[in-house]
Amino acid sequence: MASFSRQRVLPVTSGDNTPQVESKYFCEASNNQVNIYLELKSPARIGVKNPLCFILVIDASGSMSNPVGNDSTSLFDRMKTFAHMMIEHVSSDDYLAIISFAEDARVDLGITKMDDHGKNLAEKTLPLLNLRGTTNLEDGLTKALEEIKWARSHFWKEGNVRSNIILFTDGLPNRGIRDAQRLIAKYKEIEKSMSGGSRVPLSAFTIGNYRPEVLVEIASKLSSEAFYWLDQNQNFESDMMIPLFLKKMTHVSDVRVKLQSSCDVYFSPTKTSKDHLEEQTFDNLTYFLHSLPEDMPKTISIYLEIRPGLLLSMLHGQTILSAHISYLDENLKMVEFQDVITFSQSTLFEIMTKTFVPSEIQAIDAETQSYARSSYLFTSGVSQTQETWTEAKQSLLKYVQMACLNDTANVILAAQNHARDVNEMAESTLLLFEKHTQRFGKIVRNDQLALRGLNIYLSQLKSHIDTAREAVIVENGSNFSQMAAIVSALKNETPGVGVSGLREKHKIDTKLNDLRQILNDAKSHLRKTSPTKGSHNYSRMAEVLSALYGDQTECAHNDKNEDEVMKTWIFEDIYFVLAESYTDRNKLESTIQNLGGTFGDKIIGGNARTIYVICSKEGPHNTTIITEAQQKGIPIVHEKYVEECAKENELLAWFKFALKSQ
Template sequence: MADCTDERDDTTEPLQLSYYCVLAKDKSPLQVKTLLELTAQQLETDKETKKRLPFRFVAVIDESGSMESTINDESLIDKMKVFAELLVKSFQEDDLLGIVGFDSEIRIILPITKMDKDGKANAAKRIENIRAWSRTNLSDGIISGVELFKDSDQESHFRNGIIVFTDGVANEGICDADGIVAAFNAAKEASFSSSVSLPISTFTIGGYRPDLLYEISQRLGSDSFFWINDFDNFEADMMIPVYLRETSLVTDILVNLRAINGVTLDIDQMKSSRMVDPPDGTSDCVSIAYYFHDISADMFKHIPCYLNIPDDYEDALGDKGIMEVHITYRDFNNIERESNAVIALKLITLADLKKDKCRKEKRSEGTREEPTAGDKREKNDQVIMKKESSSEEGRTVDGSNTSQVTGEATSLDKRNEGIVDDEARDGKNSDEDKRIEDQTKKTTTTIENGQSQKGDASQQAITEEEESIKTSGSTQEVKDVNGEEGRKGSEQTEGEGREMSGQEDAENPKLRSSAQAERDLENMSLKANTTCNEDELAVTSSLQAPDEYIPTEMELQTIAYMSPSVASELDEVTRAERTIAKIAQEECRTMTVGAINISADFIEANEFEESKTTINETKNSINQTKTHVNTILSEEAVVVLTQYADSMIGHLDVCFELVDNPNPVMWQKMKAMASSIANESPTSGKIFHGEDRPFAPPAMKTEMQKYKKIVQDTKAKQAAKKKKEEPVRPKSHAVAPVTKKTAQPVRPKTANKPKSPETVKKLFKEAKGGTKAVTTRTFKNTYFTLSERLVAGRTGKKSLEPVKDLIIKHGGTPVPFIQNSILVCTKEEFEKKTAKVRDAKANKTPIVFEEFIYDSIKAKKMLDIEDYRFW
């Protein structure tokens, strides 16, 4: 793409850059709000013949013990098998696929393999080996996934990607985001011979707070943070990153920005996860860069920029450039390209644009509607016929005065056309307006002086005519006369009219009577035009000057403009209004993302009122922005901005409802919403209220239906295969001998009650004392949620170890939220119906009293929870 100021055919460039700028002259400090918009366009000539670059993907799958938990009678590990098979079936023969499993250790389930016929058959066999084992070493799983790429062909070009799935918190290996990001980048540099795009997409499920996974997704990928809350066929949703890579038209997009001519960048307002090496401790600098892995077809990426300009910008900058944009990227065929643009500062206000548009429209309208001489004569004849019953005095106006008035009107008409032409050229009206006002007074005085010299009858007629002219708006027309030249021209026309009339009267009485008759007709027409009803007016453009547009204070202070190549068919006013609406939309989007993230952080600290206050304040700010901007926008732009702002307010309303009715998954849902809005990327499942997947490309819905169909077919085949493999019971004549089992004693119902506090303390001490001798992991692969009292510490004054630590020592995993877990609580908390008890009942989570933990440890095995459930 050439410089944005050059004329070009944009369809030849796959990456399109547009910019929108707004400057408020009354703000301090002065800032040009600039929005860069990146979008990708597919070349029309290549749509039918183009073949995408081959994929090279690695799936990193959690194989920890918790993956045995079920959803709708399906275990998570079985759903991962379905997802892996979906990848295999969707890939083309030139694509490469690898699969890594992780628990406490790492297993290479499938090395990088070409997905031809043999490769797919091999992958299908290996997928069957996916199993649930022990703990969660997320960091080693991710790093091993990156290292798998180094064993593949480094010379060819691929569309790369990593998809990570986990249902739990990392509890082994590197457990902080900074450490994992650093290890990822180091492994990437060591695995590839050159710098390549390697986006990572993370998926998670469950009731825990996946802070670590969220940070990884935002800092290492260009997609959203995918949190799964729609369990039906979510294996298909895990194909969203694959679809985005498949439809990406440009990759490795590096956007370099440099402020020029004394302008600086306000970095504090421009920071984002896409910023490359953001500077520390400064709000002003002159250069910065942003990186995007790719941009798919029909998707947009926006970069808001805030440019600080000097106070004397009109003298110091004029129309000079304020920022340079340099973009490097790879197109669909992996060919390196670049794009450059220089954003200049415009000084024309919205008021100037609207005034200029108004003059042009009025001038054009006057040219179209100006009647011909025949039209005037026909209209005048009609007026005469309607006025035949009027008095003789009204039809005989002195000829000399008529010449004066008609001469003034002709002169005004010519002068007005000159004014419009001059003002359209230079756009400066203040001096002209003053002279017009002065000339209006002079012209009115001249007419009145000339009328005072006539007879009584003529004087009365002219007085009535003046009043009629004033009431019909003719004084406004006279007001538009510009300068002394107009007055002189009027006086000259009047004199010529009198001289010609005198000559005609002297030379020939017949001519004199004929001329007088014509003048009488003109007088009658003029008077009729100033006194008759609206449907009788013989309107002439020579008596109507364009109305001046009266701008608002905000329009006088606002400068708005966009790229020359964008919407070039529209007038400048509409383009400016679209720019203002675009900037306002971006501000609403930025405010929404910030509010949701801050609100989620308050939730993590259990500060729910502060969370709700943040949401309400942001909603008010968005409404203020909408109301403020809509005062200067046309109806079409108002509708567009209002719809967008209201959608952001709707997202905040969803968050408010979550905070107002706390549930275990509200943090995850809010973070998924914020990530989707910030990255302008589709979500997994239904996260947003009333919208399926905002920011999703139109064609994605059709593709997702194809994925779901494959998932359903795969599950049907698996169910049929499982049923076929079940052992068939022998016929009655060949019944296998049945070993008689010893009847197990049934625990009496009275045992299904909490024990006394003294017994609890005794059991706790026995369990604690027996920990050293334990050789089995009693609670292996089991998640426990502890009640508030048990989380707070010990069960009694003499207890030396929290229940939480006791569970961990015996192989269990305490989790903060109730989902796919067992709630352990005291009798008092159960009877008080605490929040966790209510959540457990709502989610049909088992609720047991704490003796279950001690009895199981003592028995060195997990006992039947049914014997320890509360009533």
């Protein structure tokens, strides 16, 4: 019997029949309660590129002059370095604006298309930014929204540009509106006054040892990604690129889920999740997600209780929940579909008896058998309820994961607020982990693959519990910020600074690692060459960064066919200095030319955005050219770099092939 139905109200607008949002419901019912975990996923879409707009809202108050980290670089200069990296990595058909705020807000760079002219204009803007006075967060956010509103009504006629605000501040607002709820209300009021388009998500960053309650609150209400706390002892400029990479992977936004319970069940008044909750009544809930990056599923936890006098067995085959899901697709067109969930016909024990031989069932201990006889585990997807053993295991795994996640979040929240019983809570939570793991192992009959998946998940949660326990040893403001950042990353299932979001490594991890390496190389170079040891300013950092990577990101190639870029032009705008004798110089030169690069025997200026020195792997080496390259911050790689780039049809990270003597 098909007990899950799905009806598409409006077709997708991408020209194919592939759903841009997939929904799956993992259900566990026991003790007269029904736990449903709705997982929403946007599958990867090849060749889809949406224009993006980023508004950088940067604190320019006096405190930003303070040096941070292990050198004497001011926080304001480090924000300029981050802005420089953003300019380099946004695509040529994207837009960017820069707004600084102190006692007032200034539009230092209005919304500008990031073609070559726009990037040049943006880079010239950064050295002109200056510090002034107090912190008026309200004015900074208002100016950003007004810029987007103006652009939507004047020159984004196509209406398919997704806008985003990236905010950094190092302290609490002390001018303008300072209350979080009033700031959120004003933000949403301006959003509603805009013509068309999607909502404007806010990515909020902070640093330092204070309690940013206001920032944490507005981030939780104005975004579906993590709140970000930066560690001043790390190269955090690269971590601030996370929102850019997430938005580049986002083709679905403004996801609204309207849930209605049946007459036999109602939403639990005590367990209902408040995260991203828009509206709530006795039998209706509405959740809103600002964005759904590709291949990064998000989970909405739904807790139902059955009405007095009923038993779970009375729900067999009955509709328990209906969902109306809408979203904006890649063209910012509304798409809608409906899901109807009906209750399983079989208990977990009945499913197990169809799967295992009697002797295996008899070997299960009495407590586990009792749970199996009174519980229901099933999934719903596409057009029917699935009651197989495989689906039951999936639902049980999801149930255990979400239960342990919620318990972990409670421990971290306690540490965030310096609760005295954090250690006791942590010990109790770890005991629950063990209990869940034991029951899970007994039910899945020690399925090693399933157990391994659970143990990997729990090990990540345990590491965050350890962080929470360590944080309460030293009571300072950073506890609040760091713990708030971890909780938001876990609950939103998105990457945070130093937090994976509990998903397997995503492709943005590789991009971030490459950026961290480049930034580390740049700072290392500046430490060696700085007139004042340990110090550098933004202008010098920008010069070195440009020498290290220039525009060698995919944003330089967006106007070309993807296959053409990968196979033919991956060395475009790269100049190689061939300084030595090689195994086969003719082949090396031919490969560089075929991949769009140029070469010569000397380090020269010119139009090339990136310069590499190519050396033979073992030497002998041209020490004159190597010394000159090191002084100018030019990467030095061995000749295998060219060969591997050609083999992979991809511009690989140069530092993986760096000359060992560097």
